[in-house]
Amino acid sequence: MTTLFTFFLFLLPILLLLVGRRSSAKRVPPGSLGLPIIGQSISLLRAMRANTAEQWLQERVRKYGPVSKLSLFGKPAVFIYGPAAHKLIFGSDSNTVSNQQAKSSQMILGDRNLLELMGEDHKRVRGALVSFLKPESLKQYVGRMDAEVRNHLQLNWEGKQRVTVLPLMKGLTFDIICGLLFGLEQGTRREKLVSRFQQMIAGIWSVPFNLPFTRYNHSLQASSEVQTKIKELIREKRQELERGASPNQDLITRLLSIRDENNQQVLSEDEIVHNVTLVMVAGHDTSAILITFMVRLLANDPHIHAAVLQEHEGIAKGKTPGGFLTWEDLTKMKYTWRMALETLRMVPPVFAGFRTALKDIEFGGYLIPKGWKIFWALSMTHMDNTIFPEPTVFDPTRFENPTSIPPYCFIPFGGGPRVCPGNEFARIETLVVIHHLVTGFKWKLCHTDSFFSRNPTPEPTEGLPIEIIPRT
Numbered sequence: 001m002t003t004l005f006t007f008f009l010f011l012l013p014i015l016l017l018l019v020g021r022r023s024s025a026k027r028v029p030p031g032s033l034g035l036p037i038i039g040q041s042i043s044l045l046r047a048m049r050a051n052t053a054e055q056w057l058q059e060r061v062r063k064y065g066p067v068s069k070l071s072l073f074g075k076p077a078v079f080i081y082g083p084a085a086h087k088l089i090f091g092s093d094s095n096t097v098s099n100q101q102a103k104s105s106q107m108i109l110g111d112r113n114l115l116e117l118m119g120e121d122h123k124r125v126r127g128a129l130v131s132f133l134k135p136e137s138l139k140q141y142v143g144r145m146d147a148e149v150r151n152h153l154q155l156n157w158e159g160k161q162r163v164t165v166l167p168l169m170k171g172l173t174f175d176i177i178c179g180l181l182f183g184l185e186q187g188t189r190r191e192k193l194v195s196r197f198q199q200m201i202a203g204i205w206s207v208p209f210n211l212p213f214t215r216y217n218h219s220l221q222a223s224s225e226v227q228t229k230i231k232e233l234i235r236e237k238r239q240e241l242e243r244g245a246s247p248n249q250d251l252i253t254r255l256l257s258i259r260d261e262n263n264q265q266v267l268s269e270d271e272i273v274h275n276v277t278l279v280m281v282a283g284h285d286t287s288a289i290l291i292t293f294m295v296r297l298l299a300n301d302p303h304i305h306a307a308v309l310q311e312h313e314g315i316a317k318g319k320t321p322g323g324f325l326t327w328e329d330l331t332k333m334k335y336t337w338r339m340a341l342e343t344l345r346m347v348p349p350v351f352a353g354f355r356t357a358l359k360d361i362e363f364g365g366y367l368i369p370k371g372w373k374i375f376w377a378l379s380m381t382h383m384d385n386t387i388f389p390e391p392t393v394f395d396p397t398r399f400e401n402p403t404s405i406p407p408y409c410f411i412p413f414g415g416g417p418r419v420c421p422g423n424e425f426a427r428i429e430t431l432v433v434i435h436h437l438v439t440g441f442k443w444k445l446c447h448t449d450s451f452f453s454r455n456p457t458p459e460p461t462e463g464l465p466i467e468i469i470p471r472t
Helices: 002-027 041-049 053-064 083-091 103-109 119-133 135-156 165-181 188-201 215-242 251-257 269-300 302-317 327-331 334-346 378-382 423-440
Strands: 068-072 075-080 162-164 352-357 361-363 366-368 373-377 441-445 452-454 458-460 465-470
Touching (some): 041 452, 053 068, 068 373, 083 361, 083 373, 083 378, 103 215, 119 135, 119 251, 135 165, 135 423, 162 165, 165 188, 165 251, 165 423, 188 215, 215 269, 251 269, 269 302, 269 334, 269 423, 269 441, 269 458, 327 423, 334 423, 373 378, 423 441
Parallel strands (some): 075 373
Antiparallel strands (some): 068 075, 162 465, 352 373, 361 366
16 A cells, blocks of 8 residues: 555656646647648738738638637747737737747848847847937938938939839838938949849748748848848948048948947947848838828828828928928828828738747637747737727728727837837838828829738739829
8 A cells, every 4th residue: 555655656746747738738729730831821921912811810710719829930829819919919028028030030131130139139229229210310301301202203203104103112212211221322232232122021921941942042142132231331331430420320320329338339230230121121111011002092082182182282382492391391291190090000011920939928818838939910900890990991080089099909010118119210201202292293093903912011903003193
């Protein structure tokens, strides 16, 4: 009997461990991880290109419930959505949830970019970026941005009867980035950089197979070339600083000039390169897509177009001929920005995002295991009729009183300590461009369908070709 009791005591910890493991396994969300590495990646990307990504996710919800497991871009993940999910993602401390992205994104953008950093490193790098991108600093660049927009319209719109909006807007936003953030003047260097940059961003969401024929491989090669060109710019800016150049002339110069109490440079070269690359991606796609879909909406809705035009004509009448826009002018564009926010609600440039669980997390009655990715889709919340009544109706008045929108329900720029530091830059860029478009041109859509694909960002049919007439 004593021997049996001793044997039972010996087995008890093992039995408890096995039961605990079995219990934990049961608490992992339902779903399938699919094939190794590939998982559901190809299926999701196909749905995004066919503009059925929301239905793809809704089918998962119907099949598995609001929390489910899957595998994306080489990593196991848990899909979540809704205000509680956003609160977990944006409200958790850096010991619980990391901003680390999918492997394809991390390898292409670099592992020292803001999306990958945590704790004090994140705070240090974010502080450096915000020192340039905060409203107080950006006020002085409104005139320069205005000049870039005018030059673009003169070269690419004036004298034309038909233009394609999305590629032109991507070219314009890249020119603005090159001019204001990098101090890189127009010419062959810009042209070479933009071609490699566009190839780089094409593989940010891709299955991480590094084989010669894959999009991921092509993006990695382009990323290497882009980063080499940024390093060349850094060397030039460092020499200019040594010769007495202003530290506020562009983003790279600002990042190079930030010193700590021991007069040591705050950011390493890799951190500057990787975060300049990140800013290029964020500033290029977000604003270009937003402006493109605003152009489409203005062509489809005469009432909203009339309200926007009236707002901008009033501002234009108060300007001297040829006078550049000012910060004060931007503060008067309230209706236009509400329209922009409603566009971001209905067509967010970023469909979904990733985080990484740094420890086991309880959510929705399930376990998100440590090390797994957290996959969340903001459009599922933006189109929730319990939060935004009649969500398929375009209504800028939803944003007349932003405080009426519950927390963690509208998050096109993220939230909490990880809110996008470039959101003010995107606002200025969008308002300046729309001002010159509506006061300078009338336009008509060549395609009236409402289709768009995500590749991985939204793209309207054929890039939104329009017929244009100069406004006298």
